[in-house]
Amino acid sequence: MPVRRRTAIFTRTTPPPLPELSNLAAGGTLPGILRQLSGLGGCTNPIRLDGHRTEYDVDTTTGEIGRVLQHLDSSTLPAGQLLVRCNNRRTTRCAACAEVYRRDTFQLITAGLRGGKGTPEHVAAHPRVFATFTAPGFGPVHNRRTDGRPCRCGTHHGQEDEALGTPLDPDTYDYEAAVLWNAHAGPLWRRFSTYVRREVAKRAGLSQRRLRDHARVSFAKVAEYQKRGAVHFHAVIRLDGPGGGETPSPAWATAELLTDAISAAASTVRVEGPTIDGRPHTFAFGRQLDVRTIRSADFNDGQQLTERAVAAYIAKYATKGAETATGALDRPLKFAAELAQLDISDHARRLIRTAWTLGARKDLEHLRLRAWAHMLGFRGHFSTKSRRYSTTLGALRTARAEWRRAQAAAAQSEREPDTTYVLAHWVFAGTGLSDAEAWLAASLEPAPGTEGEPTHG
């Protein structure tokens, strides 16, 4: 069994774990550990690996493996193990890795709006909208009204009021439907994406099959939790030519046609759900649908929705789960008994308990509600995109890894990459940092506010 290390979060005012630090200092490993930690880019919950990697020279004419060029054995590393970034997308789990994820998502969305990273620049001229799809109501909740009138409970709730989004009457709130809606939100979106293509075809006077020869609908979407714990979707939807982003959109393709098609598809799409104790469930989007045309920055008068604002918005929500909006959990629940101990809101607790209870039903097995109880039933992907939208997160990661490797290689020699042979074997040895490592890592972190990219539009 791998050893799971506790991740300690230290601030610079935390007293240093002196005995461990002085041991490291006495052993002369302190500078080495600092170097190893700085390679993690601030990741506080790295994956620890035991193993080795050997790089051999290969004779290009005979193909024979020659001398050892490089050998790395984890036991000889200052930390005693190889440390790899956790790459967790959640801010609550690893701020540094979530930040990388957010930047990558920002780039991915931006590439689909302005071009770049392999997507042609003319995508900026394709009809594009930013649409928000909400969940239906499951019972009245405390809210802030835009007309200045008080909430139905008679209170003017402040922006930070924890009551916001929670039911006026928890006993009549439809928790069952709320959880099941989240569990069906993914399938509902998938069906919507088929419907929207059909609606576009109809408006272009084409059959659904023939639409493919003229246009494609591409999208990138992100799931966000509303305060009440219902998932909703924000999506960039783009109307491209027959080859996706690579090809100019047809002359008939306008943002108005796209908006109209989206509205028609969103209002008619339905997914049949289970029948629970004689009550049949059917799922649809809520009536609040917001579709706005995305303008290029050039045409922005400060009022309209810009590419940058859209990308920043989607990227921000890509790093959040149910925990940030509803105060739920950022990891799966193992036992129902844990629920009582947790410092979460009553509303979140009730949603999680409902998911847990429904999760025991044989007929709902396929929804895996216990495994996804911490996500309030939603088991879909947080951010997804159609294949032709723009580059992928994988491609961005590969590009970054290649760049790092190239830098390292340039520092070493001018070796051809295909003239080496690599033999490696790694085993998972745990996660996290020791107290001393965590303290040292915290001392390496840049001061807050020195980040380059904006978090808002």
Ligand SMILES: [Zn+2]
């Ligand atoms: Zn991390």
Ligand SMILES: [Zn+2]
């Ligand atoms: Zn209220």
